[in-house]
Amino acid sequence: MNPLDFFPIKFLNPWALGFLLLVPILILLYFLKLKRPQVWIASTLLWQKVIEDMRVNSPFQRLKRSLLLLLQLLLLLLLIFALARPWLKSLSEKEESLIVVIDTSASMQAREPDGRTRLEHAKEAVESLIDGMSYRNEMALLAFDSRSRSLCPFTANQKRLRKALNQIVASDGLTDPANAFRKAKSLGASRGNPRLLLFSDGSFADPGKVEMPVEFHLVGTPLSNVAITGMDVRRSLTDPKQVELFAAVHNFSETTVNSTMSIYLDNELLDSKALALEPETSTSDVFTADIPGGGVLRVEIDLEDSLPLDNQASLIVPDPQPKKVLLVGNNTYYLEKALASAPDINITSCAMADYPEHADGSFSTVIWSNVEAPAVAAGNNIYLGCVPTAFDVKVDGLIKAPDIADWDNTHPLTRFIDFSNLLIADTFDLSMPKDADVVLSSSKTPIIAVFQRDGRYIVVSGFNVFKSSWPFQVSFVLFLHNCLNYFDAQQNLAGNVNVRVGNVLTAPEQKSTPVVRGPQGTREEMVHMPGGGYTYNGVDRCGVYTIEKLTDAVDRRFAANLLSQSESQLETVSNPISEVGKNTVTTAAAKINREYFRTLLMVALIILFVEWLVYHRRILA
Amino acid sequence: MAEPLLTSEMMVRLEQLQVVSRRMATGRMRGERRSRRRGFSTDFADYRNYVSGDDTRYLDWKIYARLERLYLKLFLEEEDLQVFILLDTSPSMDHGQPNKLHYAKQVAAALGYLCLCNMDSVSCQCFGETLLDKWGPKRGKPMASGFFDFLEGVSTGEQTSLTTSMKIFSQMNRGKGIVILLSDFYDFDGYEEALRYLFGRNFEVFALHILSPDEMEPDLKGDVRLVDKEFQVTTDISVGRNLLKLYERTLNTFCHGLRDYILARGGYYLLCSTELPFDRLVLDVLCRRGLLR
Numbered sequence: 001m002n003p004l005d006f007f008p009i010k011f012l013n014p015w016a017l018g019f020l021l022l023v024p025i026l027i028l029l030y031f032l033k034l035k036r037p038q039v040w041i042a043s044t045l046l047w048q049k050v051i052e053d054m055r056v057n058s059p060f061q062r063l064k065r066s067l068l069l070l071l072q073l074l075l076l077l078l079l080i081f082a083l084a085r086p087w088l089k090s091l092s093e094k095e096e097s098l099i100v101v102i103d104t105s106a107s108m109q110a111r112e113p114d115g116r117t118r119l120e121h122a123k124e125a126v127e128s129l130i131d132g133m134s135y136r137n138e139m140a141l142l143a144f145d146s147r148s149r150s151l152c153p154f155t156a157n158q159k160r161l162r163k164a165l166n167q168i169v170a171s172d173g174l175t176d177p178a179n180a181f182r183k184a185k186s187l188g189a190s191r192g193n194p195r196l197l198l199f200s201d202g203s204f205a206d207p208g209k210v211e212m213p214v215e216f217h218l219v220g221t222p223l224s225n226v227a228i229t230g231m232d233v234r235r236s237l238t239d240p241k242q243v244e245l246f247a248a249v250h251n252f253s254e255t256t257v258n259s260t261m262s263i264y265l266d267n268e269l270l271d272s273k274a275l276a277l278e279p280e281t282s283t284s285d286v287f288t289a290d291i292p293g294g295g296v297l298r299v300e301i302d303l304e305d306s307l308p309l310d311n312q313a314s315l316i317v318p319d320p321q322p323k324k325v326l327l328v329g330n331n332t333y334y335l336e337k338a339l340a341s342a343p344d345i346n347i348t349s350c351a352m353a354d355y356p357e358h359a360d361g362s363f364s365t366v367i368w369s370n371v372e373a374p375a376v377a378a379g380n381n382i383y384l385g386c387v388p389t390a391f392d393v394k395v396d397g398l399i400k401a402p403d404i405a406d407w408d409n410t411h412p413l414t415r416f417i418d419f420s421n422l423l424i425a426d427t428f429d430l431s432m433p434k435d436a437d438v439v440l441s442s443s444k445t446p447i448i449a450v451f452q453r454d455g456r457y458i459v460v461s462g463f464n465v466f467k468s469s470w471p472f473q474v475s476f477v478l479f480l481h482n483c484l485n486y487f488d489a490q491q492n493l494a495g496n497v498n499v500r501v502g503n504v505l506t507a508p509e510q511k512s513t514p515v516v517r518g519p520q521g522t523r524e525e526m527v528h529m530p531g532g533g534y535t536y537n538g539v540d541r542c543g544v545y546t547i548e549k550l551t552d553a554v555d556r557r558f559a560a561n562l563l564s565q566s567e568s569q570l571e572t573v574s575n576p577i578s579e580v581g582k583n584t585v586t587t588a589a590a591k592i593n594r595e596y597f598r599t600l601l602m603v604a605l606i607i608l609f610v611e612w613l614v615y616h617r618r619i620l621a
Numbered sequence: 622m623a624e625p626l627l628t629s630e631m632m633v634r635l636e637q638l639q640v641v642s643r644r645m646a647t648g649r650m651r652g653e654r655r656s657r658r659r660g661f662s663t664d665f666a667d668y669r670n671y672v673s674g675d676d677t678r679y680l681d682w683k684i685y686a687r688l689e690r691l692y693l694k695l696f697l698e699e700e701d702l703q704v705f706i707l708l709d710t711s712p713s714m715d716h717g718q719p720n721k722l723h724y725a726k727q728v729a730a731a732l733g734y735l736c737l738c739n740m741d742s743v744s745c746q747c748f749g750e751t752l753l754d755k756w757g758p759k760r761g762k763p764m765a766s767g768f769f770d771f772l773e774g775v776s777t778g779e780q781t782s783l784t785t786s787m788k789i790f791s792q793m794n795r796g797k798g799i800v801i802l803l804s805d806f807y808d809f810d811g812y813e814e815a816l817r818y819l820f821g822r823n824f825e826v827f828a829l830h831i832l833s834p835d836e837m838e839p840d841l842k843g844d845v846r847l848v849d850k851e852f853q854v855t856t857d858i859s860v861g862r863n864l865l866k867l868y869e870r871t872l873n874t875f876c877h878g879l880r881d882y883i884l885a886r887g888g889y890y891l892l893c894s895t896e897l898p899f900d901r902l903v904l905d906v907l908c909r910r911g912l913l914r
Contacts, residue, residue: 042716043807044849
């Protein structure tokens with residue numbers, strides 16, 4: 001058993017008590033009478049009388065002489081014990097542990113009628129709390145938007161709290177306090193009587209039951225606002241050089257708002273349109289523009305309102321990339337001919353046996369033509385007359401001379417195609433996955449279907465094309481072109497180049513660390529993940545982010561937007577949390593572990609000053 | 622070559638002075654001093670009745686004319702003064718800046734010279750633990766050079782024992798006279814008994830208490846070890862303001878005690894610091910105090 005366990009005072013650094021060995025050394029040095037200078041005098045007759053008188057008249061003379069020694073010993077002991085960091089469980093009826101959680105989401109940037117933002121109001125309220133803290137109180141600071149972060153652990157140091165508070169800046173992110181509440185609960189678990197104070201405008205979805213009492217401080221007042229709440233862009237299916245832009249605007253005010261919506265491509269005005277926004281209604285529109293290459297599309301509403309950041313949104317239009325298509329099969333000549341007329345296409349053919357040499361994932365689409373046991377390529381896969389064993393496609397026999405019962409002439413794959421004259425010798429009796437779109441079917445079985453797996457498209461055609469009339473029909477060419485265009489339109493534009501604030505950007509594994517340039521010009525290196533690849537977790541502002549220094553020397557751009565009705569509504573909710581927990585700790589005085597090394601150090605400083613005074617008084621005397 | 626104890630200018634000035642004795646000492650030889658004894662000189666002293674056999678040349682005829690009775694005139698007889706210079710040559714005197722022993726030699730030379738010039742009988746006795754070297758008694762100015770040579774040859778002796786030295790001195794010198802005691806009076810046995818021996822012999826004691834400036838105002842700081850020159854005794858002290866004040870008080874008590882003891886017995890006491898030039902002491906201070914005229 002540790003002998004120190006018997007003492008009521010515990011020590012965080014008990015090893016420091018080893019320095020107590022210095023105490024006898026100090027005493028020894030003091031009384032060893034280090035070399036005194038000798039002074040020859042005529043006679044010690046009078047001096048001996050003096051000393052005798054002093055001894056008689058002043059019984060504490062020895063003590064006075066040893067005063068310096070006593071002070072030095074006391075100083076040494078104080079320093080040793082301070083180094084040992086003693087702590088004691090101390091009681092206090094008034095001790096409070098405050099966990100202050102501050103909303104820093106996009107809605108907190110709304111400017112109130114007094115010209116200050118909601119976040120500034122919240123910070124002012126928290127600063128008043130800090131100013132009113134007594135020395136027995138402690139406070140921890142958390143901030144949240146769609147994520148939460150700890151700004152300051154529990155401390156009674158008001159200066160430190162103010163510094164952490166001043167460093168809070170609003171983000172353009174959504175509001176999700178759940179993680180913040182979990183963090184607060186974890187913080188409060190180490191305290192007897194914690195209080196959670198939430199400073200927010202309340203514009204978040206009910207997080208459900210919060211496992212501790214929450215004192216909600218409403219910040220802000222209901223405000224009017226107009227915002228871009230939706231935006232999307234895609235290349236035209238019929239003309240890849242054309243881009244279709246969809247934008248939705250919502251008027252959250254009670255009055256009609258007249259404004260102008262402007263569209264810019266790389267900061268050059270493309271189009272503008274007058275808006276007349278009815279109260280509490282949404283207006284959407286579609287714009288078409290010729291954008292053969294890539295660029296940044298930005299939509300702006302020309303309006304001054306309470307929250308300017310949602311009056312504009314940006315989207316990335318990637319450069320159309322040449323489509324690399326691999327044809328796998330023994331007889332792909334007809335496929336090459338059919339695809340040759342498609343623009344920006346790069347065709348490679350190989351036999352099944354040679355496929356492994358081409359399985360490098362560089363092909364956007366692989367077309368399997370009547371091969372046995374086709375594999376699944378990394379990109380999109382079109383199976384003609386063969387069925388992959390993966391996925392959920394089952395073959396239950398062969399159906400001879402299937403009829404053409406129906407086709408979906410609205411689906412992008414089969415739009416403008418007439419299958420009525422298609423003659424098929426036989427087709428697999430297929431069972432398709434439930435999420436598959438059947439674009440051509442007979443009365444007995446789906447013939448052609450399409451579905452998505454892991455971001456790629458899988459098209460399965462159950463019949464041998466060579467045992468049909470299809471290769472001789474225009475619809476065959478059209479079908480293949482539709483497939484490629486559809487894949488391109490969906491993946492190049494709907495991919496992860498347009499993100500929400502709070503999303504994570506990723507980059508593949510490479511030798512050098514990529515750098516992300518933010519919309520405000522900041523540059524940060526991405527973080528290398530243990531499993532390979534890089535991530536960036538700093539998308540907290542609306543705007544364009546660019547990943548630089550990638551291996552292929554091509555910068556990747558991403559656009560982050562708010563596009564949130566709940567965030568832009570700027571309503572304040574006075575009771576956003578329906579269910580809060582109760583403290584199970586009794587209201588008896590809380591006990592915490594309190595360290596005393598600071599007190600010891602302060603006393604040591606005072607002793608040092610007194611010792612200096614005594615020493616100098618002796619010398620000067 | 623060491624400086625002489627007295628300069629020629631000093632000697633010239635000393636020749637004008639003489640030691641003042643409160644009591645007129647009787648000596649064996651007729652000197653230049655007024656003696657209490659009535660004799661035959663030109664200075665009228667008193668009358669007495671004429672008795673048969675007295676010298677009729679000294680009858681006062683004027684009184685006879687008035688009173689028709691015969692009275693004899695009496696006159697003061699001038700006699701010599703015995704001056705004993707007792708010089709403390711213990712190791713404690715060999716201290717200070719200026720050196721106490723050298724200072725005492727100079728004072729002894731000055732006082733001895735002027736006494737010799739006044740035809741007083743001068744002797745100089747060194748003492749330490751007991752009586753040491755002696756010069757004299759001699760009289761007359763021609764003896765001065767021998768006296769100076771003696772003083773210059775005096776060196777530090779043994780430890781101090783005032784009592785023993787004074788006892789022996791008083792036993793050896795039964796005649797009356799002036800004792801000029803030049804010492805720092807540092808004796809662990811005290812000074813009372815020693816001085817009683819002198820006063821008991823009815824000597825007229827002039828005590829010159831000689832101390833150096835650093836003894837009167839020690840310039841000590843911090844923790845020091847004091848070493849006694851006479852007994853090699855060490856004393857460790859931690860010098861502070863209070864200690865120095867206490868020393869000052871102790872010194873004053875010592876000096877006042879010595880002064881009061883001597884004055885109470887009809888002696889003469891002067892505390893002098895070696896910081897005061899000895900010629901000023903002799904020509905100025907001692908004259909003002911009445912020891913010299």
